[in-house]
Every structure is written in C-alpha cells, then in structure tokens.
Amino acid sequence: MTFVSTLGRKTVTLDISSRAIRLLLMSAKRVEKFASAPLEPGLIEDGLITDPLALGTKVKGLMRSSGISGNRVVASVNGTYSVYRVLNLSEEAREPQDEKVLDMAVSAMPVAAEQLYISYQVMPDGQGRQTAFVVGLPRDIVDAEVQGLRAVGVNPYILNLKGLALWKLVQLEHGVIVNMEADSLDVVLMAGGFPQVIRTVPVQDNCDLEDRIDRVVRILRQTDGVYGSRQVRRKAEVDTPLVLAGPLADDPAVVGALRRVAQYAILPLLVPVEYPVSMPVSHYAVNIGLALRQGASPCGDVKTYA
Numbered sequence: 001m002t003f004v005s006t007l008g009r010k011t012v013t014l015d016i017s018s019r020a021i022r023l024l025l026m027s028a029k030r031v032e033k034f035a036s037a038p039l040e041p042g043l044i045e046d047g048l049i050t051d052p053l054a055l056g057t058k059v060k061g062l063m064r065s066s067g068i069s070g071n072r073v074v075a076s077v078n079g080t081y082s083v084y085r086v087l088n089l090s091e092e093a094r095e096p097q098d099e100k101v102l103d104m105a106v107s108a109m110p111v112a113a114e115q116l117y118i119s120y121q122v123m124p125d126g127q128g129r130q131t132a133f134v135v136g137l138p139r140d141i142v143d144a145e146v147q148g149l150r151a152v153g154v155n156p157y158i159l160n161l162k163g164l165a166l167w168k169l170v171q172l173e174h175g176v177i178v179n180m181e182a183d184s185l186d187v188v189l190m191a192g193g194f195p196q197v198i199r200t201v202p203v204q205d206n207c208d209l210e211d212r213i214d215r216v217v218r219i220l221r222q223t224d225g226v227y228g229s230r231q232v233r234r235k236a237e238v239d240t241p242l243v244l245a246g247p248l249a250d251d252p253a254v255v256g257a258l259r260r261v262a263q264y265a266i267l268p269l270l271v272p273v274e275y276p277v278s279m280p281v282s283h284y285a286v287n288i289g290l291a292l293r294q295g296a297s298p299c300g301d302v303k304t305y306a
Contacts, residue, residue, distance in 0.1 A: 010025060010026065010027045010032075011025070011026045011027075011291040012024070012025050012026075012068055012069070012070035012073070013026070013286075013287040013288070013290045013291050014059060014062075014063075014073065014075075014287070015076075015162075015284070015286045015287050015290075016039075016044070016055070016059070017039075017044075017181050017182075017183075017184075018039065018043075018044040018045070018047075018181070018182070018183050018184075018205075019038060019039055019181075019182055019183070019205075020036050020037065020038050020039055021036065021037055021039060021058060021059060021062055022034070022035070022036040022283060022284055022287060023035045023036070023062055023063065023066055023068045023287075024068070024284050024287035024288065024291070025068045026273065026288070026291045029272065029273040029274065029292075030273060030274040030275075031273060031274065031275035031276065031279060031284075031288070033066065033067065033068050034275075034276070034279050034284055034287075035062060035065075035066035035068060036062075036283070037058065037061075037062045037065075039055075039058060040054075043055055043058075044078075046080060046202060047078035047079075047080035047081060047141065047184070047200075047202075048141065048144075049141070049144045049145060049148060051148075052144045052145065052147045052148025052149075052151070053147075053148055053151050053152075054148075055145075055148045055149075056148035056149045056150075056151050056152040056154065057152055059149065059152065059154060060152040060153070060154065063154075070154075071153055071154055071155060072155050072157060073149070073154055073155065073156050073157070074156065074157065074158040074159070074160065074290065075145060075146075075149070075156035075158070075159040075160070076159065076160045076161055076162050076164075076165055076286065076290055077137055077141055077142060077145060077159050077160075077161065078141070078162070078184070078200065079161045079162060079163055079186060079198065079199075079200035080184065080200045080201075080202060081138045081141060082135060082136060082137050082138065082161060082200065083109055083110060083111070083116065083134075083135070083136035084133070084134065084135055084136075084197070084198050084199075085105070085108040085109070085133075085134040085136075086131050086132070086133055086134070086196060086197075087101075087104050087105065087108055087131060087132045087134060088129065088130075088131055089101065089104075089122065089129075089130045089131060089132055101120060101122065101132050102118075102120070104132065105118055105120045105132060105134040106118060108134060109134075109136050111136075114139075115138065115139055115140075116136035116137060116138060116139060117136070117137045117139060117142055117159075118134065118135070118136050118137075119134070119135050119137075120132045120133060120134040120135065121133050123194045133194070133195060135161065135164075137159065137161075142159055145159070146159075160290070160293070161198070162179055162186050162200070162286045162289075163177075163179070163186045163187075163188045163195065163198040163199075163200065164195070164198070164293070165286050165289030165290045165293055166179055166186065166188055166245060166285060166286065166289050167188055167190070167194075167195050167289075168289050168290075168292050168293040169245075169271060169285060169286075169288055169289030169292055170190075170243050170245075170269070170289075171193070171272075172190045172193075172241060172243060173190065173192070173193050174190055174191055174192070174240070174241065175189075175190055175240055175241030175242060175243065175267075176188065176189050176190070176220060176223070176240060176241070176242050176243070176264065177190065177242075177243045177245065178216070178220070178242065178243070178244055178245070178246075179245045179246040179285065179286065180216070180244060180245070180246040180247065180248035180249050180254070181203075181246050181247060181248070182203075182205040182247065182248065183202060183203055183204070183205040184200060184201065184202050184203055185199075185200070185201045185203055185215075185216060185219055186198070186199075186200050186246075187199045187200075187201065187219055187220065187223050189223050197223050199219065199223055201215075201219050203215055209253055209254065209257060210257075212254070213254070213257045213258055213261055213262075214261075216258060216262070217258070217261055217262050220242075220262060220264070239265065240264050240265065241264070241265050241267050242262065242264035242265065242266050242267065243266075243267050243268075243269055244258075244266065244269065244282070245269055245282050245285035245286070246282060246283070246285065246286075247280075247282070247283050249269065249282040249285075250280060250282050250283070269281060269282055269285060271285070271288050272292070273288055273291075273292075275288075
C-alpha cells in the first residue's frame with residue numbers, strides 16, 4: 001500500500017508492506033528525503049490490515065520522526081485480493097467514459113460489484129485493437145486502510161495498486177516487471193507499453209532461496225501463459241526483458257539464482273529521477289512510481305472523498 005500527497009511542487013509517498021513502511025519526499029523529479037521503519041509482526045497478514053488504528057499511528061509516527069509529512073495522500077493497496085480483467089471492446093463502446101464500458105467491467109467481475117471498488121482504462125492491446133483494463137479493489141481492504149489513516153489525520157483521497165505504479169516507473173514496452181517483497185510478488189506483464197496481466201501472489205517469508213526462486217519462476221511462466229493463450233505471436237522466454245524491484249531485488253543470491261534458472265534477460269532498474277547515492281532505489285521503486293503517476297491515467301484509482 002503506497003500513499004502519495006502533493007505539497008505544492010512536492011510529493012510525499014508512503015509504501016506499506018507487511019514488514020515495513022517507507023516514506024519518500026520528492027520535489028519535481030528529485031528525491032529529497034527517504035525513511036523507513038519496521039512493522040510489528042501480525043499488523044498486516046495476507047494483505048489484510050488487522051489493526052487499522054495501530055497502522056495509522058505507525059505511519060504518523062514515521063512522518064513526525066523523519067520530517068516527511070502530509071495529510072492528504074493517494075494510497076496504493078496490496079493487490080492480493082484484487083481482481084483484474086482485460087476486456088475486448090466493441091466499436092460502440094470505445095469512449096473512455098462510455099457507460100457501456102463500465103457495464104462490461106461490472107459484468108466481468110467474479111464477485112458482486114457491491115464488494116468492490118471498480119475502475120478501468122481504455123487502452124490498445126498491441127495488435128491494433130482497443131481493450132479495457134479493469135481493476136476491482138475489495139471494499140473491506142480499502143475501507144480498513146482509509147479508516148486507520150483518517151483516524152490519525154491522514155486523508156487517503158485516492159487509492160491505487162503497486163503494479164500500476166511500477167508500470168508508470170519502468171516504462172517497459174515489452175517484458176515483465178516483478179516487485180519482490182519478503183512475503184509477496186507483484187508481477188506485471190507488459191505488451192505494447194501497457195499492462196496486460198497484473199498479479200499479486202503471496203510467498204512464505206520463511207522459505208529458503210531454492211523454494212523462493214522456484215516460486216518466482218512458476219509464477220512468471222503462469223503469468224506469461226495467461227497472456228500467451230490470448231495471443232498469436234510470443235517471443236521466446238530468453239528474449240523477454242525482466243526488471244526486478246523491491247527489497248529482494250538487491251540480494252545478489254536471489255538475482256543470481258533467478259538469472260540461472262529463469263533465463264529471462266534481466267535488466268537493471270533505471271528510474272528517471274535524481275536521488276541520494278545512499279538510497280536503496282529498488283526498495284523505494286513503488287514510492288517513486290506513485291509520485292510519477294500523479295496526474296497520469298486513472299486506471300485503478302479509487303476516490304474516497306471525505
């Protein structure tokens with residue numbers, strides 16, 4: 001879950017995983033400050049906030065201690081229980097605000113629309129056709145997050161997904177982006193410069209390196225298979241670019257093992273902003289992506305006005 005606040009020309013982002021929270025202050029395209037703090041075990045389990053007020057208090061405390069503050073924020077939620085669909089659009093339902101597109105999005109959801117916040121974006125599919133990328137965020141997860149933050153004076157007026165922040169950050173024409181946390185993976189498959197598949201998958205945080213890499217490779221191939229089943233032409237795996245982000249992307253053992261087994265063309269994470277040399281960039285990839293996403297397309301956005 002990542003939060004963004006605009007203060008004049010400054011943007012504050014807060015990335016919350018099950019183990020830590022990370023704050024970042026960016027002015028234009030320059031990172032000015034960054035800070036992090038661990039979270040107590042059990043505060044977030046399987047993407048669910050067990051104590052909203054405790055989480056909000058922790059966030060407010062880090063804001064005060066780091067000198068990075070903001071009371072109006074945009075938040076990105078954990079995507080484990082989110083629903084994604086790519087819909088082929090007919091000629092009469094191609095306008096971005098067309099009610100027909102929204103009706104199709106609601107109909108495509110596997111659960112009742114009343115249980116989700118639904119958003120979509122019309123985009124090309126890379127083969128000359130128009131599609132709608134649809135996101136459904138569980139209301140109980142979103143509402144718990146909003147409740148905890150507003151209780152401490154932080155207003156998350158828009159929420160979005162980590163995977164969509166990474167799309168904005170990496171700007172990959174074709175390939176796969178993977179955000180590697182200790183207990184989850186965010187996988188974004190790109191084609192034609194747009195996300196075609198987004199998945200958030202839990203991983204046991206106590207598994208050994210071999211099991212973790214095996215899990216990553218299986219998820220990559222399953223994700224590629226989901227997209228490949230809809231396409232006529234596919235590039236070979238060895239030709240597919242793979243960009244890694246997240247805390248584990250800095251672990252040489254993880255990257256080396258993945259390089260040996262996955263056979264993807266692993267590319268470095270390059271960010272289009274200035275940042276302090278002491279900042280572990282991959283840890284703050286989602287933060288930067290959400291800051292860059294300000295003013296971008298509304299796909300995945302959920303407005304939660306007070």
